[in-house]
Amino acid sequence: MAHPALAQAFVDNRERAQWHDKALWFVREKRDRMASSVPEWELLRETASNIKRHTQSRMAEYLEQFEANATKNGIVVHWAADAHEHNEIVLSILKRHSVKRLVKSKSMLTEECHLNPFLEEHGIDVVDTDLGERIVQLRKETPSHIVLPAIHIRKEEVGECFHEHLGTEKGASDPNYLTEAARNHLRERFCRADAGLTGVNFAIAETGGIVICTNEGNADLGVGLPKIHIACMGMEKLLPRAKDLSVFLRLLARSATGQPVTTYSSHFHGPQPGCEMHVVIVDNGRSEILKSPEFRRSLDCIRCGACMNTCPVYRRSGGHSYEATVPGPIGSILTPLQTPEKHNSLPFACTLCGSCTDVCPVKIDLHQQLFTLRELLDNKRLIGTSKKLSMKVVSGVMSRTWLFNLLGGIARTSLRFMPRFLIYNPLNAWGKQRDLPDAPKQSFRQQYAERQKQKGGGKS
Amino acid sequence: MIAKAPKSSRETILGKIRAALPQSAPLPELDATGPWQTFEDREARFSEVLKFVGGQTVHVKTVAEADAHLRTLEPWARGKVRCTMVPGLGDTTFDLKAINDPHQLENVDYAVLRGHFCVAENGAIWVTDDTVHHRVLYFIPQHISLVVPASQIVNNMHEAYARIKIGEHRFAGFISGPSKTADIEQSLVIGAHGARSLTVYLVDEL
Numbered sequence: 151m152a153h154p155a156l157a158q159a160f161v162d163n164r165e166r167a168q169w170h171d172k173a174l175w176f177v178r179e180k181r182d183r184m185a186s187s188v189p190e191w192e193l194l195r196e197t198a199s200n201i202k203r204h205t206q207s208r209m210a211e212y213l214e215q216f217e218a219n220a221t222k223n224g225i226v227v228h229w230a231a232d233a234h235e236h237n238e239i240v241l242s243i244l245k246r247h248s249v250k251r252l253v254k255s256k257s258m259l260t261e262e263c264h265l266n267p268f269l270e271e272h273g274i275d276v277v278d279t280d281l282g283e284r285i286v287q288l289r290k291e292t293p294s295h296i297v298l299p300a301i302h303i304r305k306e307e308v309g310e311c312f313h314e315h316l317g318t319e320k321g322a323s324d325p326n327y328l329t330e331a332a333r334n335h336l337r338e339r340f341c342r343a344d345a346g347l348t349g350v351n352f353a354i355a356e357t358g359g360i361v362i363c364t365n366e367g368n369a370d371l372g373v374g375l376p377k378i379h380i381a382c383m384g385m386e387k388l389l390p391r392a393k394d395l396s397v398f399l400r401l402l403a404r405s406a407t408g409q410p411v412t413t414y415s416s417h418f419h420g421p422q423p424g425c426e427m428h429v430v431i432v433d434n435g436r437s438e439i440l441k442s443p444e445f446r447r448s449l450d451c452i453r454c455g456a457c458m459n460t461c462p463v464y465r466r467s468g469g470h471s472y473e474a475t476v477p478g479p480i481g482s483i484l485t486p487l488q489t490p491e492k493h494n495s496l497p498f499a500c501t502l503c504g505s506c507t508d509v510c511p512v513k514i515d516l517h518q519q520l521f522t523l524r525e526l527l528d529n530k531r532l533i534g535t536s537k538k539l540s541m542k543v544v545s546g547v548m549s550r551t552w553l554f555n556l557l558g559g560i561a562r563t564s565l566r567f568m569p570r571f572l573i574y575n576p577l578n579a580w581g582k583q584r585d586l587p588d589a590p591k592q593s594f595r596q597q598y599a600e601r602q603k604q605k606g607g608g609k610s
Numbered sequence: 611m612i613a614k615a616p617k618s619s620r621e622t623i624l625g626k627i628r629a630a631l632p633q634s635a636p637l638p639e640l641d642a643t644g645p646w647q648t649f650e651d652r653e654a655r656f657s658e659v660l661k662f663v664g665g666q667t668v669h670v671k672t673v674a675e676a677d678a679h680l681r682t683l684e685p686w687a688r689g690k691v692r693c694t695m696v697p698g699l700g701d702t703t704f705d706l707k708a709i710n711d712p713h714q715l716e717n718v719d720y721a722v723l724r725g726h727f728c729v730a731e732n733g734a735i736w737v738t739d740d741t742v743h744h745r746v747l748y749f750i751p752q753h754i755s756l757v758v759p760a761s762q763i764v765n766n767m768h769e770a771y772a773r774i775k776i777g778e779h780r781f782a783g784f785i786s787g788p789s790k791t792a793d794i795e796q797s798l799v800i801g802a803h804g805a806r807s808l809t810v811y812l813v814d815e816l
Contacts, residue, residue, distance in 0.1 A: 197638050197640070200636075201637065206631075206632055209631065210631065229623055281791045281793040281794070282791075285794075298796075305795045325794040325797035326799050328794055329802060365790050365802065366802035371749050374744070374746030391637075391640070395771060395776075396766075396770065397640065399767055400767050409663065411784065411786050413789055415783055419779065419780050419781075433619075437627050438626075438630075443632070446630075
């Protein structure tokens with residue numbers, strides 16, 4: 151389904167849509183407070199952007215360097231061209247060690263590859279351990295936000311879900327109580343797990359290690375107990391030097407949740423004694439995006455979610471309306487680039503307000519790319535006829551002064567005198583949720599001419 | 611005809627990347643002294659941020675003073691299974707050396723652990739795996755304390771990375787506050803999966 155149809159279903163529940171909007175704006179405001187408390191914030195963004203630009207220009211070299219150094223550290227490095235190969239690699243590692251129970255911390259890459267259903271088909275018990283992810287997993291949903299996976303769910307619904315699956319008291323909705331229940335439930339899973347799987351926030355070429363950031367500590371518990379640690383990373387997670395982390399760790403949590411830094415920023419440079427550590431490097435369409443000068447900078451994304459929290463469309467339409475692993479502005483670029491036929495409506499789920507570009511910690515020109523992507527979809531003939539037709543009509547009117555003036559006059563008069571039911575008819579999409587502004591008596595042209603006349607008799 | 615061996619994914623991926631590489635761009639210089647945020651009173655800033663993220667800082671002169679303070683903490687006093695990595699600070703109620711499987715640490719109520727230095731800007735403490743028997747000790751106890759020399763507080767993350775050698779420890783990391791989550795309706799809850807509380811002892815004579 152296209153974004154507008156799915157968003158419609160979301161906004162139909164007005165009270166929930168408003169609550170969702172506010173919850174995300176709250177996070178955006180926390181981010182603003184953090185950003186403005188760092189005097190060199192803009193320099194950090196600029197530096198992060200330049201580090202990413204440089205890394206992209208030598209991506210192959212740095213990947214090889216990472217592989218060599220990681221191997222020296224005793225990490226086994228795997229390469230996966232696509233989602234299928236990624237899943238097969240993970241499964242083969244698990245099978246080799248007869249793993250029955252796997253605990254996972256958050257990894258958008260494994261969501262993108264649909265790893266969980268694949269492993270479950272092969273008889274492996276997969277438990278997502280991030281609280282938000284566990285909630286959506288128990289509800290058989292997907293995350294609606296990359297940092298706050300359960301942002302669309304009310305606490306009463308979490309209470310119902312936990313009552314059913316974890317045996318909490320019926321009707322309980324206190325976040326402290328529910329989190330405690332999840333803590334105890336997941337502790338037991340951590341302790342029984344045969345292997346732990348994580349994502350990767352940053353991989354460092356110079357040292358051959360990876361960094362994982364969490365607030366809950368679930369990644370560290372997940373890989374600290376079992377003998378096998380598998381870390382899955384998109385190839386763009388690479389940084390050249392360890393000290394580059396200073397810039398990115400200062401930006402990541404402040405942009406994501408408005409915290410000074412995540413609670414745990416763990417640096418892994420090899421397996422524990424007697425254990426194994428694997429890193430799977432995944433392409434899955436990324437090298438195609440790298441090819442394109444217009445869109446390659448979307449690969450700089452560090453998955454902080456700031457663009458979602460600020461996006462007026464995301465906040466009011468909910469993450470699931472994008473039907474994409476990564477929703478919001480960055481997802482509306484990455485997803486249609488990989489599957490343009492299925493996701494052709496996403497670049498239009500945008501008002502081009504540019505707020506996403508303003509908050510992006512690595513300065514991706516998000517709204518520019520969304521605009522460019524519309525052209526690309528048009529070239530691929532992937533824009534619906536109704537959209538194309540209305541654009542043709544508007545362009546026809548706008549390019550003829552006489553027609554524009556005539557229609558403007560008609561609209562101004564008729565809006566004032568026409569009965570309401572005629573104005574707010576089914577064809578008026580704008581008027582579905584809001585009233586049109588009062589029509590002015592005069593056009594801008596008329597008002598301007600009058601003003602000039604009053605100023606100095608029209609001519610100076 | 612000789613059958614061509616199928617290309618490995620590694621070669622395929624690297625080949626595709628090489629064919630797509632953008633124009634070269636310089637790697638920015640990163641200097642620890644750069645124009646980065648510093649603080650007149652680093653300790654005050656560190657304590658303030660740590661408090662903001664749910665932890666507490668206690669400045670003491672000696673290990674003995676820290677020990678006396680620790681014994682007044684409710685989670686420590688209530689904890690049945692305890693261990694310490696700092697001689698003279700707290701106690702160890704079981705034979706740590708006999709533990710070879712980290713799962714046996716599942717029931718630890720309180721652990722007193724070493725931190726190397728603090729970061730003023732974000733309330734983080736740098737820890738490494740060489741000061742513990744199992745790295746899970748930073749995460750699995752119900753409560754932890756980190757003990758850091760009071761003189762060791764840097765201003766920001768740039769200074770932090772300038773003084774550590776990344777890669778020399780298989781596990782190392784920054785810890786800033788107790789474990790937390792806001793995944794249910796954005797309500798902050800302390801004690802998600804890791805420690806429920808973090809007390810940092812800044813000790814003059816350590």
